[in-house]
Amino acid sequence: MTRDFGVYVHVPFCTVRCGYCDFNTYAPGELGGATPSGYVDAALREMSLAGEAMGADVRPASTVFFGGGTPTLLPADALARLLGGVREVWGLEPGAEVTTEANPDSVTRESFETLAAAGFTRVSIGMQSAVPHVLATLERTHNPDNVARAVAWAHEAGLVTSVDLIYGTPGESLDDWQRSLDAAIALEPGHISAYALVIEPGTKMGAQLRRGEVAPTDPDTQADMYEAADAALSAAGYSWYEVSNWSKTHAERCRHNMAYWTSEDWWGVGPGAHSYLGPASGRQAKRWWNVKHPRAYGDVLAKGELPVGGEEELTAADLELESVMLRIRLAGGIPAASAPPGAVARLIAEELVEGADAVRGTLRLTLRGRLLADHVVRVLTA
Structure with a gap:
């Protein structure tokens, strides 16, 4: 049986690095000469090489996901060009889901219209919180009012819309969290994600925690916040389908993430992106990942080579455990x-x-x- 296939495109750019972020992202001063336009050319080159490497295993993508970083820091026509590269190399299944993450301050009505015309079907908007002091602690720079505008523009463009929240920020009260939940629900997105903040040791917030500048959120309080989220979302007509994700209908679930959770195949394009191809006739399951820095990524591709930074083969026992x-x-x-x-x-x-x-x-x-x-x-x- 042929597994579904998806494509993940990692766009590693952010205007600033948030204090809690542990993702492979880069603010302007960290790029070492790499540029967004150079990244687009390199990503398209990786897609072409990926198609050659997959050979007879090339098949249309049923889902495509642009993550980051902040993909919408790229112009909408650049994202459309990248989606065109996916079409050219792999093709898209009829009814394919095509998602981009978005910062509410980096989109316009026109950019959503351009994305929808190019074939994007879904947008995941990083709201995180509706409370200014929580956003300040997270070092999120967006204006909370822009979230409502971004959701409205996405709806106008006909995009399925998700709003992403974080709970358990140092200094966030249960009342603060309820305020964010109420604000997100009032926007009437088809999908809401709510993730507990994990403060990783290597982040700026991790250093602040070690120095005593911020206090960790009590685990019992985080549990109360999760229960509050489930109660509020259930009352508003959302159903949980994964521990941190709720949707109004089955069609509004994130099919791309479901493919990760059910071990379908995917190719990850971009600096630090991970890929996975499951077991097939004569082939063991394999996972690999690209070199992390955008400059190193571009340099390897300029030589006509795939930018693989590491790989591992997975045994049947590994696959069972992950499942x-x-x-x-x-x-x-x-x-x-x-x-x-x-x-x-x-x-x-x-x-x-x-x-x-x-x-x-x-x-x-x-x-x-x-x-x-x-x-x-x-x-x-x-």
Whole structure:
């Protein structure tokens, strides 16, 4: 059976680096001579080489996702040109989902119209919070009022719209979080993501935490925030389909991310982008990643070589472990038969999976199970 295929395009540019960000992104002073226009040419070159490398395995993409960084820092016609490269190399399935992430301050009504005309179908807008002091702590530079305008423009252009939120910022209260939830719901997007802030050691905020300049959010408070999100979103007609993602309808789910969670194939284009091709006849599953810096990325491609920075082959045991770790986070759950002896009874007793569903053969997380998903994975992979 042929797996679905997707393309991820990493656009590594940001106007500033947010203090919590641990992604492969670069502000203007960090580019070392690389330029956005040079990046577009290099990315198109990688696509061409990727098509040659895949050979007979080339197949149309069912999803395309432009992430970053801030993809919408590129002009809309540059994003359209990159999507044209995907079409030329792989083609697009009929009804393909094509998403871009967007900062609300880097879009206009006209840019959304250009993207929709080029074949984009979906936009994920980085709102993060509606509360000024929370945005300031996160070092987000956008004007909260621009989120509403961006969502309205996206709706006018006919794009499926997601709003992305972060909870658990140092200094954020439960009331602050409820205010952000209410503001996001009022915009009536088809999809809302809510991610708990994780302060990574190597970030600016990680250094602030070590110096005592910011206080970590209490885990119990973060749990309360998640429960508040689920209650508010459920009351507004959204259903969870992955631990951190809710949509109004099945059609408004992010199909590209679903492909990650269900281990479909994808090619990652751009500096630091990861790729995955699953097992096939005579081939072991393989994951690889590109060199990180935009200048190094462009330099390798200028030599006519794929910019691979590292790779690993995955065994059947690796794939099984990853499948459990990812699929248990989905509302559809996983087969109970895949659990080790005693695990199902333990998870039911701890109220981490729905008991009736487990008895019928499927492990689906309860609300408590979603809060303790990492613990569930440890039980299932012991």
